[in-house]
Amino acid sequence: MSYSEGKRPFERASKSSHSHIINDADVQSFLATCVLPTAADEVDVASLAHDLVEAPVQSVKGVIAIDGGYQDVVIRESFPSATFAFLQLGALYFSLEDLRSLEPKPFIAPEDIAKLKNIDRLKASIPTKTITVGEMETFVESFRYSIFSLLRDSVTDGLKTLKWFLYSEFLSEARGSWELASCPNPFCNETKIQLDRTSIGEDYKCACPSCDKPIYLTDAFRLHEVADEEIGASGTLGYLSTTLEQVFMLIWLKAILDQAPEKLREFFFVKDGPLAFFGQTANLHKPMLRLVDHLQATNKFYAVGLEKSGAFVEHAKLVEDRLEPNQYLIMDNDYIYQHILPGRSESAPAYGNTTYYGAKVIFKSGDSKVYVASIPVSETKAKYDKASIPNLDEVLTMVAMLRSDMYDNAMLPIALANKLISISNHPSANLLEKFAKGHIVSG
Numbered sequence: 015m016s017y018s019e020g021k022r023p024f025e026r027a028s029k030s031s032h033s034h035i036i037n038d039a040d041v042q043s044f045l046a047t048c049v050l051p052t053a054a055d056e057v058d059v060a061s062l063a064h065d066l067v068e069a070p071v072q073s074v075k076g077v078i079a080i081d082g083g084y085q086d087v088v089i090r091e092s093f094p095s096a097t098f099a100f101l102q103l104g105a106l107y108f109s110l111e112d113l114r115s116l117e118p119k120p121f122i123a124p125e126d127i128a129k130l131k132n133i134d135r136l137k138a139s140i141p142t143k144t145i146t147v148g149e150m151e152t153f154v155e156s157f158r159y160s161i162f163s164l165l166r167d168s169v170t171d172g173l174k175t176l177k178w179f180l181y182s183e184f185l186s187e188a189r190g191s192w193e194l195a196s197c198p199n200p201f202c203n204e205t206k207i208q209l210d211r212t213s214i215g216e217d218y219k220c221a222c223p224s225c226d227k228p229i230y231l232t233d234a235f236r237l238h239e240v241a242d243e244e245i246g247a248s249g250t251l252g253y254l255s256t257t258l259e260q261v262f263m264l265i266w267l268k269a270i271l272d273q274a275p276e277k278l279r280e281f282f283f284v285k286d287g288p289l290a291f292f293g294q295t296a297n298l299h300k301p302m303l304r305l306v307d308h309l310q311a312t313n314k315f316y317a318v319g320l321e322k323s324g325a326f327v328e329h330a331k332l333v334e335d336r337l338e339p340n341q342y343l344i345m346d347n348d349y350i351y352q353h354i355l356p357g358r359s360e361s362a363p364a365y366g367n368t369t370y371y372g373a374k375v376i377f378k379s380g381d382s383k384v385y386v387a388s389i390p391v392s393e394t395k396a397k398y399d400k401a402s403i404p405n406l407d408e409v410l411t412m413v414a415m416l417r418s419d420m421y422d423n424a425m426l427p428i429a430l431a432n433k434l435i436s437i438s439n440h441p442s443a444n445l446l447e448k449f450a451k452g453h454i455v456s457g
Contacts, residue, residue, distance in 0.1 A: 052353050059336035059343065064400060066340040066377075069407040070415075073279040074316060077108045077416065080262050081286040082255045086142055086248050096144040099251055103136040105262045136258065138164040143246030152200055154241045161237065161254065162230040165261070166218065173218040173231055175265045180234055181211045182304050184271065189301075198238040199227040209234070236294035253293040259285060260302075263317075267305075279314035282412050289319035289372030289388040302371040307392030310404050318409050319372055319388040326386045329354050330376045337378040342410060344403070345374040347396040364396040373403045379414035387413060 035041055082103035089096040140160045141147060147156040165172035181188045190211055197204040204224035209231075213220045218231040235257055241247035263283055270278050291298040309315035321327050326345070337343065350365050351357040365374075372388030373395075379385070389409050391402070400406055 049356075051351075051356060055332070057333055057336075057353050059333050062349070063337055063341040063343050065338075066342055066410055066414075067407045068340070068411050068414075070411055071279075071282070071316060071408045073314070074282045074412065075110055075280045077110065077282045077284060078263070078266055079106045079108065079284045079286075080104070080259050081106075082136075082259045084251050084255050086251060089145070094144050097142045097246060097248060098145060099140045099142045099248070101136070101138040101140065101251070101255060101258070103138075103255065103258050103262060105266055136164070136169055136262065138168060138258075140164070140247075140251075140254070142248045142251070153243050153246070154198075154200065154238055157241050157247050158198055158230060158233060158238050161235065162218075162232045165232060169261075169265065171265060171268070172261065175268050176231055176234075176261060177211075177214060177218065178268055179261075179264050179301055179305065180231070180298075182301055184268075184305060184308055192234055194229065194233060195236065195239070197222045197225060197227075198229060198233045199225050201225070202227065234298070236297070239294050250294075253295050256287055257291060257295045257298070259287070260291070260298075264305075267309075275313060278309065279316070281316070282409075283315075283317035284416070285317070285319045286322070287319055288321055288370065288374070289317070289390060290366060290370040292369055296369045299369055299371050303392055303394075306371055306390045310390075310392060314405065315390060316405055316409055316412065317390050318413060320413075321386040321388075324386075325354055326374060326376075330384050330386050333376070334378060334382075334384040337376070337384070339378055339380045339382055340414075342375050342377040342406075344398050344400070345376065346398045350374075362396075364394040367394045370394055373398050375403075375406070375410070377410050377413060379417060381414075381417065383414075383417055385413055 080103075082101065084099055084101040086097055086099045089098050138160075141153065141156050144153060145156065146153060147159055150156040150159055162173075165176065178184065180192050181190075188211060191208040192211075194207040194209055195205065197207055199222060202222060202225035204222055207222065207229070209220060209229065214231060219228045221227065222229055235254070237247070237250045237254060240250055263285065266281075266283070267278075270281065291302070306315065333343070343349075345354070345365075347362060347365055351362055355365075366372075370388065371390060371392075371394070373391050375387050375389060377385045377387055387410070389403050389406060391398075391404070395402060
């Protein structure tokens with residue numbers, strides 16, 4: 015590193031040192047082993063694209079759109095600093111009859127929003143650094159309890175649904191246990207704890223077999239593993255938000271299956287973001303695969319996850335001109351590891367095999383809007399074809415029908431959900447900060 019400029023001149027870097035790197039045999043040989051993914055303009059899109067067979071789903075009568083947002087605000091900047099997060103998530107129900115009646119508009123009018131039938135909101139507040147709750151002794155304990163209490167107190171049947179999901183109680187033979195990697199309580203080193211289904215009480219807690227302290231059902235999210243007494247838990251908010259969004263979807267699914275399972279085919283579920291669990295919550299994709307398999311075997315399950323950013327969306331923008339309207343391209347291992355991500359498809363496991371319960375598809379609708387969608391599957395595969403993705407034509411036909419001109423490649427249910435649920439940086443974050451500071455007391 016060069017000396018910075020002060021009383022004496024700035025030390026400039028050498029203009030000839032690069033020759034030692036260029037002429038180094040080890041550097042040359044290492045560079046020769048490096049491989050770049052194929053550039054987007056080299057992809058033979060025409061040979062990989064499939065024509066959509068439009069299949070209007072006559073049974074679908076309504077759309078359930080699921081979205082969420084959060085803001086992490088600073089409660090105290092001076093040492094010891096403290097932060098607090100506010101989350102808002104929602105599942106919005108739209109009847110297709112009302113959606114069809116909305117004329118394509120660049121803006122959403124108040125009378126259009128009034129046509130929303132049901133808005134199921136979750137408003138949550140979570141400490142993310144330094145703050146403790148009630149009689150809790152540590153921050154991490156407070157963080158865990160906050161997640162547990164929001165599903166217990168703020169969401170109807172939230173914990174009941176989570177238990178139904180984790181233990182696959184939708185099957186004729188529910189699973190007997192759920193393994194937790196380690197005890198979430200401080201100073202306990204117990205690992206591979208089996209949370210027996212029968213040991214989960216009516217309060218949705220059980221005791222650690224080693225320290226006898228409480229383990230909450232929501233500890234299955236494992237977010238406490240990346241929360242820290244000093245650093246806090248702000249880094250978990252994205253994982254928490256997307257997990258709670260999918261818990262919302264599960265609550266709707268369970269309610270339909272309990273009350274009128276034959277009506278499941280009347281709903282189309284739309285999630286903002288891919289159909290997957292990431293980070294510490296990734297293990298939840300396993301019971302979700304079992305649930306998708308059960309729903310597809312016994313009924314019809316129409317759902318889609320739509321991505322708005324990321325590597326796959328960037329790639330879709332580069333190849334969209336070579337897709338014809340009403341064509342789609344399935345992204346399996348060969349495609350992903352040749353054109354988007356580094357890796358070798360022949361040796362790699364199925365993409366998303368530890369996170370996803372949906373297959374990725376680039377879809378260009380009849381009016382040339384381009385979507386990156388994930389469509390539910392019961393098994394992640396290295397190689398997909400049309401037959402291995404249930405209801406592919408039906409789901410993409412619904413996506414095209416629910417288009418919106420508000421934003422590029424937007425979908426109306428997600429655009430409306432985001433407008434009603436998301437929390438803005440200004441002025442919302444500033445107002446929430448002042449609100450929190452006015453209510454949290456110093457110890």
